[in-house]
Amino acid sequence: xxxxxxxxxxxxxxxxxxxxxxxxxxxxxxxxxxxxxxxxxxxxxxxxxxxxxxxxxxxxxxxxxxxxxxxxxxxxxxxxxxxxxxxxxxxxxxxxxxxxxxxxxxxxxxxxxxxxxxxxxxxxxxxxxxxxxxxxxxxxxxxxxxxxxxxxxxxxxxxxxxxxxxxxxxxxxxxxxxxxxxxxxxxxxxxxxxxxxxxxxxxxxxxxxxxxxxxxxxxxxxxxxxxxxxxxxxxxxxxxxxxxxxxxxxxxxxxxxxxxxxxxxxxxxxxxxxxxxxxxxxxxxxxxxxxxxxxxxxxxxxxxxxxxxxxxxxxxxxxxxxxxxxxxxxxxxxxxxxxxxxxxxx
Amino acid sequence: xxxxxxxxxxxxxxxxxxxxxxxxxxxxxxxxxxxxxxxxxxxxxxxxxxxxxxxxxxxxxxxxxxxxxxxxxxxxxxxxxxxxxxxxxxxxxxxxxxxxxxxxxxxxxxxxxxxxxxxxxxxxxxxxxxxxxxxxxxxxxxxxxxxxxxxxxxxxxxxxxxxxxxxxxxxxxxxxxxxxxxxxxxxxxxxxxxxxxxxxxxxxxxxxxxxxxxxxxxxxxxxxxxxxxxxxxxxxxxxxxxxxxxxxxxxxxxxxxxxxxxxxxxxxxxxxxxxxxxxxxxxxxxxxxxxxxxxxxxxxxxxxxxxxxxxxxxxxxxxxxxxxxxxxxxxxxxxxxxxxxxxxxxxxxxxxxxxxxxxxxxxxxxxxxxxxxxxxxxxxxxxxxxxxxxxxxxxxxxxxxxxxxxxxxxxxxxxxxxxxxxxxxxxxxxxxxxxxxxxxxxxxxxxxxxxxxxxxxxxxxxxxxxxxxxxxxxxxxxxxxxxxxxxxxxxxxxxxxxxxxxxxxxxxxxxxxxxxx
Ligand SMILES: Nc1ncnc2c1ncn2[C@@H]1O[C@H](COP(=O)(O)OP(=O)(O)OP(=O)(O)O)[C@@H](O)[C@H]1O
Ligand SMILES: [Mg+2]
Numbered sequence: 001x002x003x004x005x006x007x008x009x010x011x012x013x014x015x016x017x018x019x020x021x022x023x024x025x026x027x028x029x030x031x032x033x034x035x036x037x038x039x040x041x042x043x044x045x046x047x048x049x050x051x052x053x054x055x056x057x058x059x060x061x062x063x064x065x066x067x068x069x070x071x072x073x074x075x076x077x078x079x080x081x082x083x084x085x086x087x088x089x090x091x092x093x094x095x096x097x098x099x100x101x102x103x104x105x106x107x108x109x110x111x112x113x114x115x116x117x118x119x120x121x122x123x124x125x126x127x128x129x130x131x132x133x134x135x136x137x138x139x140x141x142x143x144x145x146x147x148x149x150x151x152x153x154x155x156x157x158x159x160x161x162x163x164x165x166x167x168x169x170x171x172x173x174x175x176x177x178x179x180x181x182x183x184x185x186x187x188x189x190x191x192x193x194x195x196x197x198x199x200x201x202x203x204x205x206x207x208x209x210x211x212x213x214x215x216x217x218x219x220x221x222x223x224x225x226x227x228x229x230x231x232x233x234x235x236x237x238x239x240x241x242x243x244x245x246x247x248x249x250x251x252x253x254x255x256x257x258x259x260x261x262x263x264x265x266x267x268x269x270x271x272x273x274x275x276x277x278x279x280x281x282x283x284x285x286x287x288x289x290x291x292x293x294x295x296x297x298x299x300x301x302x303x304x305x306x307x308x309x310x311x312x313x314x315x316x317x318x319x320x321x322x323x324x325x326x327x328x329x330x331x332x333x334x335x336x337x338x339x340x341x342x343x344x345x346x
Numbered sequence: 347x348x349x350x351x352x353x354x355x356x357x358x359x360x361x362x363x364x365x366x367x368x369x370x371x372x373x374x375x376x377x378x379x380x381x382x383x384x385x386x387x388x389x390x391x392x393x394x395x396x397x398x399x400x401x402x403x404x405x406x407x408x409x410x411x412x413x414x415x416x417x418x419x420x421x422x423x424x425x426x427x428x429x430x431x432x433x434x435x436x437x438x439x440x441x442x443x444x445x446x447x448x449x450x451x452x453x454x455x456x457x458x459x460x461x462x463x464x465x466x467x468x469x470x471x472x473x474x475x476x477x478x479x480x481x482x483x484x485x486x487x488x489x490x491x492x493x494x495x496x497x498x499x500x501x502x503x504x505x506x507x508x509x510x511x512x513x514x515x516x517x518x519x520x521x522x523x524x525x526x527x528x529x530x531x532x533x534x535x536x537x538x539x540x541x542x543x544x545x546x547x548x549x550x551x552x553x554x555x556x557x558x559x560x561x562x563x564x565x566x567x568x569x570x571x572x573x574x575x576x577x578x579x580x581x582x583x584x585x586x587x588x589x590x591x592x593x594x595x596x597x598x599x600x601x602x603x604x605x606x607x608x609x610x611x612x613x614x615x616x617x618x619x620x621x622x623x624x625x626x627x628x629x630x631x632x633x634x635x636x637x638x639x640x641x642x643x644x645x646x647x648x649x650x651x652x653x654x655x656x657x658x659x660x661x662x663x664x665x666x667x668x669x670x671x672x673x674x675x676x677x678x679x680x681x682x683x684x685x686x687x688x689x690x691x692x693x694x695x696x697x698x699x700x701x702x703x704x705x706x707x708x709x710x711x712x713x714x715x716x717x718x719x720x721x722x723x724x725x726x727x728x729x730x731x732x733x734x735x736x737x738x739x740x741x742x743x744x745x746x747x748x749x750x751x752x753x754x755x756x757x758x759x760x761x762x763x764x765x766x767x768x769x770x771x772x773x774x775x776x777x778x779x780x781x782x783x784x785x786x787x788x789x790x791x792x793x794x795x796x797x798x799x800x801x802x803x804x805x806x807x808x809x810x811x812x813x814x815x816x817x818x819x820x821x822x823x824x825x826x827x828x829x830x831x832x833x834x835x836x837x838x839x840x841x842x843x844x845x846x847x848x849x850x851x852x853x854x855x856x857x858x859x860x861x862x863x
Pocket of ligand 1: 372375377395396397398399400401402403404444750751752760761762763764765790792
């Protein structure tokens with residue numbers, strides 16, 4: 001995030017930036033804060049794992065796997081939040097895609113190379129629809145995506161008949177049998193590199209990499225930051241504001257679809273009730289990382305850190321068998337603390 | 347501008363305020379070093395210096411908005427410590443900040459009377475409140491509905507509301523940081539009359555401006571800051587303008603607004619008809635059937651008072667008003683439909699708006715990102731950003747404009763006001779425009795940079811650009827324009843050849859008095 005600058009413009013500024021001042025600038029940046037928080041969480045993890053769980057790679061592997069679906073959602077959320085928007089529909093879109101993927105793969109026997117693109121397109125379409133309404137009719141993103149959240153959940157229930165779409169198949173004589181688990185499900189749910197990393201974690205990391213390219217290396221990304229920072233100035237500078245907003249929400253939809261694929265494969269079924277409340281976790285991850293809800297500031301690196309923080313916290317709490325109720329309260333406290341720490345920087 | 351009159355305060359006048367050895371750094375960037383400053387009762391003390399010299403920083407420290415690293419402030423001899431703006435206000439200091447501090451979503455009355463509403467037990471007496479707000483506005487000559495939200499006001503009215511607010515506090519020390527940068531001549535005169543009243547009441551006024559004629563119309567004493575140090579502090583009579591400029595920018599500047607007319611060529615821009623509807627039903631149009639032509643190499647001055655529609659006309663030509671505007675125009679003989687700013691940029695038009703923070707800059711982005719925003723496709727063939735080229739372009743333009751920043755990666759929010767304006771100009775230079783629409787492009791820019799900007803305009807017109815220039819500084823506008831058009835209530839009321847009009851002519855036409863030629 002803080003790359004070195006070529007020499008030619010050193011002459012312009014009144015002052016050179018010394019190594020020390022660069023270090024100071026880094027230390028006061030959101031990335032440093034997030035890194036510090038992550039370090040703290042890991043230290044707590046090491047301290048409070050009586051049986052030495054944090055010294056085993058499997059613990060880290062599982063923490064990362066469990067955080068991956070949330071992290072994938074958070075990638076898409078980052079785009080939207082950078083434009084000063086919000087997307088509440090990602091949890092529902094995840095469920096919709098999970099249902100669709102399971103139906104297509106298990107019952108319709110679509111091959112993965114057809115089913116996966118179809119599912120991504122469905123997610124993208126949901127997001128693009130929200131984006132269109134936000135951009136063209138200027139309705140607040142909160143309202144629009146709230147509507148989409150309800151709508152997509154309804155659609156998921158309609159498609160599934162309100163039941164989980166699993167490998168259980170009812171035969172004509174009324175008895176039940178199990179259809180084979182599709183290969184693509186088993187692939188996504190497997191581990192690679194000598195059992196050391198889950199495929200979903202690799203998918204998550206790929207999502208981070210893709211998002212980074214878009215946000216930091218492409219014109220589109222720059223446009224998204226400009227829109228979030230000052231929409232009017234962006235418009236007057238020729239930024240295609242509406243198209244960019246549609247793209248941001250469409251990306252959030254596509255990432256939600258990716259998360260839906262992973263969720264379906266891991267559960268080996270499409271649950272229309274899946275992903276309830278996941279949008280809130282995704283927002284929390286983005287905010288804890290340090291991306292500003294006001295738009296225009298933040299980045300995908302921060303979202304990666306936010307995902308790890310949330311993932312490890314969860315792991316620590318479950319390793320220490322902290323009850324669910326306390327976990328929720330603690331998470332609430334941590335969100336506030338993170339935001340307070342980040343705000344100090346402004 | 348008229349001389350203020352009144353006798354200057356004598357050396358024995360009591361000292362209202364003394365700031366000593368004030369120092370302030372932002373990271374490694376030392377902005378103020380051991381600054382001493384004194385203000386006497388009944389005195390207008392002008393603080394001068396180029397963009398980024400540290401003037402506003404000193405004022406923010408005085409106003410309690412910023413803590414100094416070092417130094418002391420004493421009011422009427424007694425040392426004070428300000429931890430927040432409220433503390434300074436309690437000690438009788440009112441500050442008109444350079445970057446307006448009004449709350450856009452709140453009404454004018456709410457902004458004016460914030461925390462001082464008439465009424466009891468939290469029950470707001472609306473009628474009394476509106477009457478009081480109206481009274482406060484009258485003092486600066488504003489007739490506005492106090493219930494209107496501030497965000498609906500053009501920048502000049504916002505500035506006047508800000509001034510009215512500061513004047514209504516009954517402060518003894520009044521600080522004005524570039525209060526006139528968006529005001530036109532009559533509004534400036536009214537402000538000067540208020541300043542004369544304040545002086546007579548024994549208030550002390552710290553006044554910051556980049557307009558030399560204002561300095562000499564107002565100042566009893568002038569202090570010049572350069573790179574965060576006081577380089578001179580003398581009675582105004584002992585500091586001739588040439589020396590003042592040299593002290594500020596470190597070199598002499600011959601003519602502030604030089605104009606070397608380029609040979610006018612073919613018609614670059616032909617605005618056949620422009621009409622801008624007013625907002626809300628039943629409102630009169632803001633611009634009515636305006637038409638104008640600009641030839642390549644020509645600078646057309648556009649003048650109008652508040653509500654004349656000058657800014658709206660420029661926005662309409664840039665496609666920025668959407669369906670509110672009907673525009674028929676040709677560029678280089680081709681009919682172009684300006685459906686959006688994007689289309690206008692593609693047609694070779696650039697618009698520098700008069701409100702850099704609201705519509706010019708993305709404050710959260712750095713200098714480079716702002717400077718290339720309008721021409722980004724050129725810096726990102728196939729969508730991939732070429733950061734090296736972006737930095738090279740920005741470094742080059744920043745050099746031309748003498749931009750002062752600690753680094754090109756500095757966020758523009760932390761640049762001084764004049765340097766922010768230069769970033770806006772850099773942004774439009776990157777698009778290589780054929781037609782430049784400039785709405786107060788030198789607002790808040792120091793004398794040296796102003797000179798550079800006018801030289802740049804000469805250069806652009808020599809290269810064949812057509813330029814439309816609107817400016818609140820009429821003397822300069824008269825100097826650089828080949829032709830001047832005056833607008834009144836949405837119509838072109840008069841036009842003059844360059845060099846044949848005076849500020850008085852412009853004012854008469856702008857106020858709607860018929861011109862018989
Ligand atoms: N928050 C900040 N962080 C870093 N640098 C800052 C910050 N605020 C101001 N500066 C720097 O301090 C310097 C002085 O700024 P200041 O606003 O006082 O200038 P000024 O004399 O008022 O100029 P102008 O005439 O353009 O308004 C500038 O170089 C500016 O970049
Ligand atoms: Mg300033």
